[in-house]
Amino acid sequence: MKTKSGTPYYVAPQVLAGSYNELCDIWSCGVIMYVLLCGYPPFLADTDPQVLALVRRGHFTFPAEDWSQVSDDAKNLITKLLAMKPAERFTAEQALNHIWIKEKAPHSRKEPLNTTSVSNLKNFRSTNRFKKMALQVIATQLSEDKIENLRKQFLALDSNGDGMLSIKEISDGLKAAGMKDNDLKHILAGVDFDGSGSIEYKEFLAATLDKKHYLQEDALWSAFCVFDRNGDGGGTSGRERL
Helix, strand or coil: CCCCCCCCCCCCCCHCCCCCCCHHHHHHHHHHHHHHHHCCCCCCCCCHHHHHHHHCCCCCCHHHHHHHHHHHHHHHHHHHHHCHHHHCCCCCCHHHHCCHHHHHHCCCCCCCCCCHHHHHHHHHHHCCCHHHHHHHHHHCCCHHHHHHHHHHHHHHHHCCCCEEEEEHHHHHHHHHHHCCCCHHHCCCCCCHHCCCEEEHHHHHHHHHHHHHCCCHHHHHHHHHHCCCCCCCCCCCCHHHHC
């Protein structure tokens, strides 16, 4: 129990210090629970050394845009699992007996839309045409694990299974999430890039994609290569494509 090993996002601070016990796995469970409820880890950075530095400090937050619909009981359990001092950290037995595990989680219902996706949909309508096209290209080339949550949201909204979202389906999704749909027609108009009157899967992905995915260099490069038809690395070919 002195070997410094583990995956940066999930490793406990005590493992990095070289002295730990079984409670290091409780920490990892806390990280996994955090990821499952919001889609990203509590200690997030661009490089492994930066991630490990955050882990050593142990400070994390629950950003309102992603956690407003998550119960206080869930947040409480995560806080107990990610206690910096092992003596203050939950044991496995305590975690299993927590009210969220025993009563709340078994009866929870998955909302078809979360606040982040709705916010992205609203912001997408003001995006310029070239960026919308670029985001569609990026969305269709991302790996399945990066778009899995969005794919599930789309399938949950697509009640008739036709592969497109109507105004009614989006409206139902907003209502199920407890959100108002005052701007629904404007959202649909901004996302419906081809003017079909419905939102197709690739349009939905492009509109709801998080910045942390589409601002990665490999994703941007893939989109650039699609628009750079003559391969000269210049900026005119993209405009010609439009």
